[in-house]
Amino acid sequence: MVTLSEENYLKAIYHLAKHENASVSTNAIAQKMQTKASSTTDMIKKLSEKGHVEYQKYKGVKLTEKGRLAAVSVIRKHRLWEVFLVQKLNFSWDEVHEVAEQLEHIKSDKLTQQLDVFLEHPTEDPHGDPIPDCNGNIPSSQKVLLAQIDQNQSCICVGVKDSTTDFLQYLDKHNIALGTKIKVISKESFDESMTLKINKTELAISKEVAHNLFVKIN
Amino acid sequence: MVTLSEENYLKAIYHLAKHENASVSTNAIAQKMQTKASSTTDMIKKLSEKGHVEYQKYKGVKLTEKGRLAAVSVIRKHRLWEVFLVQKLNFSWDEVHEVAEQLEHIKSDKLTQQLDVFLEHPTEDPHGDPIPDCNGNIPSSQKVLLAQIDQNQSCICVGVKDSTTDFLQYLDKHNIALGTKIKVISKESFDESMTLKINKTELAISKEVAHNLFVKIN
DNA sequence: TTTAAAATTTAGACAAGACTAAAAATTTAT
DNA sequence: ATAAATTTTTAGTCTTGTCTAAATTTTAAA
Numbered sequence: 001m002v003t004l005s006e007e008n009y010l011k012a013i014y015h016l017a018k019h020e021n022a023s024v025s026t027n028a029i030a031q032k033m034q035t036k037a038s039s040t041t042d043m044i045k046k047l048s049e050k051g052h053v054e055y056q057k058y059k060g061v062k063l064t065e066k067g068r069l070a071a072v073s074v075i076r077k078h079r080l081w082e083v084f085l086v087q088k089l090n091f092s093w094d095e096v097h098e099v100a101e102q103l104e105h106i107k108s109d110k111l112t113q114q115l116d117v118f119l120e121h122p123t124e125d126p127h128g129d130p131i132p133d134c135n136g137n138i139p140s141s142q143k144v145l146l147a148q149i150d151q152n153q154s155c156i157c158v159g160v161k162d163s164t165t166d167f168l169q170y171l172d173k174h175n176i177a178l179g180t181k182i183k184v185i186s187k188e189s190f191d192e193s194m195t196l197k198i199n200k201t202e203l204a205i206s207k208e209v210a211h212n213l214f215v216k217i218n
Numbered sequence: 219m220v221t222l223s224e225e226n227y228l229k230a231i232y233h234l235a236k237h238e239n240a241s242v243s244t245n246a247i248a249q250k251m252q253t254k255a256s257s258t259t260d261m262i263k264k265l266s267e268k269g270h271v272e273y274q275k276y277k278g279v280k281l282t283e284k285g286r287l288a289a290v291s292v293i294r295k296h297r298l299w300e301v302f303l304v305q306k307l308n309f310s311w312d313e314v315h316e317v318a319e320q321l322e323h324i325k326s327d328k329l330t331q332q333l334d335v336f337l338e339h340p341t342e343d344p345h346g347d348p349i350p351d352c353n354g355n356i357p358s359s360q361k362v363l364l365a366q367i368d369q370n371q372s373c374i375c376v377g378v379k380d381s382t383t384d385f386l387q388y389l390d391k392h393n394i395a396l397g398t399k400i401k402v403i404s405k406e407s408f409d410e411s412m413t414l415k416i417n418k419t420e421l422a423i424s425k426e427v428a429h430n431l432f433v434k435i436n
Numbered sequence: 437t438t439t440a441a442a443a444t445t446t447a448g449a450c451a452a453g454a455c456t457a458a459a460a461a462t463t464t465a466t
Numbered sequence: 467a468t469a470a471a472t473t474t475t476t477a478g479t480c481t482t483g484t485c486t487a488a489a490t491t492t493t494a495a496a
Contacts, residue, residue, distance in 0.1 A: 003452080003453090005452080005453065005454095025473080025474090026473075026474055026475085027472095027473065027474080035453090035454070035455090036454080036455065036456080037473075037474060037475085038454085038455075038456080038457095038474085038475070038476080038477095039453070039454050039455070040474090041474065041475055041476085042452095042453070042454080042475095043453075043454095046452090046453095057461085057474080057475075058460090058461055058462065058473080058474055058475080060474095085329070088336055089329065089332035089333060089335075089336055090332060091328070091332070095328070098326070099324070099326045099328075099329050102324045102325065102326070103321075103324060106317070106320045106321060107320065108316070108317045108320070110309070110313070110317075111303070111307065111317050114307035114308060114309070115307060117307075118306055118307055221482080221483090223482080223483065223484095243443080243444090244443075244444055244445085245442090245443060245444080253483090253484070253485090254484080254485065254486085255443075255444060255445085256444085256445070256446080256447095256484085256485075256486080256487095257483070257484055257485070258444095259444065259445055259446085260445095260482095260483075260484080261483080261484095264482090264483095275444080275445075275491085276443080276444055276445080276490090276491055276492065277492095278444095
């Protein structure tokens with residue numbers, strides 16, 4: 001049994017963890033949850049007890065697979081309800097959040113499943129965010145090629161199109177991994193090359209690289 | 219602000235109060251809520267503080283108008299969601315209760331109102347129970363013909379089927395009006411006549427009368 | 437009508453989830 | 467590398483809603 005409060009913390013941790021394996025700080029969670037750090041520490045201990053997070057004192061937390069599934073299940077419900085509210089009940093996109101925050105905690109597998117059917121298996125909520133499926137898989141509809149990112153925009157590396165060893169080694173050498181934050185400093189139109197900023201160091205990349213790296217805007 | 223727990227107690231009290239002015243015992247509430255009497259006493263005090271119930275020690279509670287409205291609002295939501303689950307999500311009538319128990323606590327006037335519109339203003343839930351309107355009025359769809367009331371049952375006059383002057387004058391002469399409380403003393407099967415008690419006086423009526431007067435059990 | 441039984445309330449305790457203040461660990465900056 | 471600043475944890479408290487056990491009031495029975 002996962003309490004309402006636990007679900008909210010798991011969701012917060014999930015959203016704060018930029019990449020799969022990133023650990024999330026107590027303060028960041030507290031800030032997102034609008035609570036004090038001490039309250040967060042208390043909750044982290046409970047989540048750790050229940051196997052939802054891996055916790056090392058002073059080192060922040062990482063979601064376990066169990067925790068990730070719990071978080072994603074809540075997010076799935078949240079986004080399905082948002083679709084329902086907009087499509088069926090005439091809510092506007094900016095009115096749905098607060099209500100969906102309540103509806104996401106309703107516990108009934110049949111309800112979620114039938115709602116999904118009723119809405120004809122939507123893959124995105126009204127804000128364009130992907131809706132996880134019932135197994136916790138998230139359609140990566142939001143990923144775009146780095147080449148499509150505008151100047152001065154930031155994004156996060158979420159995958160590669162070309163997964164040859166050569167390319168992966170190239171990325172490795174330049175400290176680009178899943179979850180790496182990338183800012184586009186400039187784009188040259190004549191050869192489609194780019195200049196990036198990665199962890200405070202600049203990197204010039206070619207068209208080939210820009211067209212083989214998937215990123216997520218954030 | 220009414221908490222989730224308070225809402226459940228108010229609902230329980232509402233359902234236990236047979237007639238408008240009946241007071242409900244602590245034990246009865248405890249039994250319905252699956253809690254101990256001491257817990258119920260605690261909650262009664264809170265509800266009394268907030269003006270939802272009138273409370274006299276050892277004498278049970280009565281809902282105030284404020285409390286009644288709060289209870290009815292929850293019941294309205296419960297029944298609307300039941301209609302939604304059955305009509306739109308293909309739940310069967312016996313699967314809806316548990317889920318509706320959760321959904322009834324979602325706080326959003328717009329949600330309730332739009333759900334009502336989406337369902338085209340249903341007046342009864344899938345079990346045939348009336349759905350209160352947004353002002354807390356309950357459609358007396360539960361009205362049945364007086365002829366259907368069992369011996370020793372009490373009911374309240376809520377309307378007539380035959381509205382001819384003759385019939386209305388007949389009712390008037392015998393002090394039967396909207397809201398009059400009627401108790402069925404006896405029923406004769408051979409001619410479907412009945413003996414009633416109205417304001418302490420007995421009245422024998424024919425089949426014709428029994429089949430033209432709508433009453434509400436309560 | 438006095439006593440026994442049943443119902444109700446009080447008193448004290450506990451778990452969940454939050455807080456404040458203080459202590460401890462980590463990180464940053466000199 | 468050490469002091470200062472920041473982050474995190476601990477310790478102790480509070481509120482909500484629950485419990486048990488004991489005390490009190492009401493009701494029922496002899």
